[in-house]
Amino acid sequence: MEIVIANKSHTKYAEIICETIAESAKVRGTGIAKRTPEYIATKMGNGNAVIALDGDVFAGFCYIELWGHGKFVANSGLIVHPNYRGKGLAKKIKHKVFEHSRTKFPDAKVFSITTGLAVMKLNSDLGYKPVTFSELTDDQTFWDGCQTCQNYDVLTRTNRKMCLCTGMLYDGKTKEKIESKKIKEKVFKRLKHIKETMFLKKAKKTKK
Ligand SMILES: CC(C)(COP(=O)(O)OP(=O)(O)OC[C@H]1O[C@@H](n2cnc3c(N)ncnc32)[C@H](O)[C@@H]1OP(=O)(O)O)[C@@H](O)C(=O)NCCC(=O)NCCS
Numbered sequence: 001m002e003i004v005i006a007n008k009s010h011t012k013y014a015e016i017i018c019e020t021i022a023e024s025a026k027v028r029g030t031g032i033a034k035r036t037p038e039y040i041a042t043k044m045g046n047g048n049a050v051i052a053l054d055g056d057v058f059a060g061f062c063y064i065e066l067w068g069h070g071k072f073v074a075n076s077g078l079i080v081h082p083n084y085r086g087k088g089l090a091k092k093i094k095h096k097v098f099e100h101s102r103t104k105f106p107d108a109k110v111f112s113i114t115t116g117l118a119v120m121k122l123n124s125d126l127g128y129k130p131v132t133f134s135e136l137t138d139d140q141t142f143w144d145g146c147q148t149c150q151n152y153d154v155l156t157r158t159n160r161k162m163c164l165c166t167g168m169l170y171d172g173k174t175k176e177k178i179e180s181k182k183i184k185e186k187v188f189k190r191l192k193h194i195k196e197t198m199f200l201k202k203a204k205k206t207k208k
Contacts, residue, residue, distance in 0.1 A: 001059060001089070003096050006044040006051040013051065013058045014040040020058075021079050028116075034148040035077055048104075050097040052080075052089055059084040062097045066105065067137040073101045073108040074142070078119060094122045102172065109172070111136050113165035120166060128168040133160060136167050 014037035021035060043049040043063040052060035060080040066073055075097045080090050101110055112123050113136070120130075136142075143160055146152050155163040 001052055001054055001092075003050060003052045003060075003092050005047055005096075005100060006049040006061075006063075007047060008045045010044045010049075010051050011041045013053075013061075014038070014044070016058050017061045017077075017079065020081055021077060024079060024082075040077075050093055050100065052084075052093055054084070060089050060093045062093050064097060064101050064104075065142075066108070067139040067142045070105060070108055072137040072139070072142075073105050073110050074112060074137075075101060075110065076112075090118060091122060091125075094126065098126050098170075106172070110170040112168045113163075114168070115165050120168065123168045123170075126170060128170045131167050131169045133162060133167050135169055 017040050018035055018037050040049070040061075040063065044051070048065075049061065049063035051058070058081060060078075062075055062078040064073055065076050075094065078090060078094065080093070098110065101108070110128070111131075112119065112128060113133075114120060114123070143155070146155055146163070149155075151164050
């Protein structure tokens with residue numbers, strides 16, 4: 001199995017990707033933003049997608065979208081062909097597209113809205129946290145994408161505050177801050193321990 005950043009040469013798979021996404025949404029009976037093969041092909045041409053191929057056979061896909069003038073990045077349209085499910089392929093694709101997003105757009109927060117348990121699990125593993133929609137992009141074009149979802153009435157009824165999807169966010173800056181705080185605490189503990197040990201040794205010597 002080959003999992004690569006897609007390019008123009010993969011355009012021939014755009015049709016089957018859209019078909020597989022639409023078919024899976026029908027089976028799940030959940031809403032989904034519709035994608036056209038042209039849209040998917042553009043993502044491939046811009047190097048903003050990841051594709052998994054078993055030889056020449058399409059196995060999985062996911063793409064990157066930029067919102068709010070690059071403040072946010074979403075990894076959308078995750079799909080694994082039914083023949084390749086349950087083998088950890090989505091996990092590998094998600095890791096690849098996440099890594100690529102962080103490298104290409106390091107200052108952007110990464111977010112996702114989903115009703116899928118598998119995607120929630122994958123996002124959590126990558127360090128996403130569940131958030132309210134108010135924490136996500138306010139880019140109208142992103143939310144317009146929900147118009148083709150069968151649950152769009154819920155989103156409009158709640159003034160875009162909530163819907164059936166769960167919002168999840170990876171904020172690299174917050175994560176960096178937490179990690180740097182953890183490191184500082186560790187160093188402080190270590191120094192405290194050294195100081196205490198030295199003090200005890202000194203106290204023992206003076207006793208002798
Ligand atoms: C969701 C989907 C991408 C998972 O692909 P996959 O290759 O079978 O997933 P993986 O084998 O990598 O599994 C990843 C994790 O999700 C879990 N998982 C997979 N399918 C699941 C499901 N239907 N329900 C609950 N959990 C599921 C796995 O147990 C695994 O969790 P673990 O790491 O704790 O063991 C695939 O079923 C699919 O394409 N579905 C239709 C499209 C879709 O729902 N896309 C998401 C849109 S938001």
